[in-house]
Amino acid sequence: MRAYRLLTGEDTSAFCHKVTKAMAQGWELYGSPQYAFDPKAGVMRCAQAVIKVVPGDYDPDRRLGDL
Template identity: 55%
Template sequence: MKLYRFLTGPDDSSFCHKVTAALNKGWELHGSPSLTYDPLLGKTYCGQAVVKEVEGKDYDPSIKLGEQ
């Protein structure tokens, strides 16, 4: 089964650490990163899709993707 997550966060080192942690848990980058700017807050936010193959499981919406 393939799992999908879309990681988001502010454009700072915390986002890079979030993606790095996912990569070190076996997730793989999927597609290009994205950026968006919130003019009201004056902040830029990042997003990156990641995927992971997991064996022996059937999909269930209650799966906690961050714990995989």
């Protein structure tokens, strides 16, 4: 099964660490990062999709972050 996650957060080093940690756990980048300005909070927000091939079938109760 191929698992998919969309990592999101403010454009800070914490977001970069989140993506780096996912890659260290075997997730691979999927597509380009996306950025958007959040006018209400006055900050840039980031998103990066990641995928990972894992054994087993899809289970909606499985936490993707634990894969």
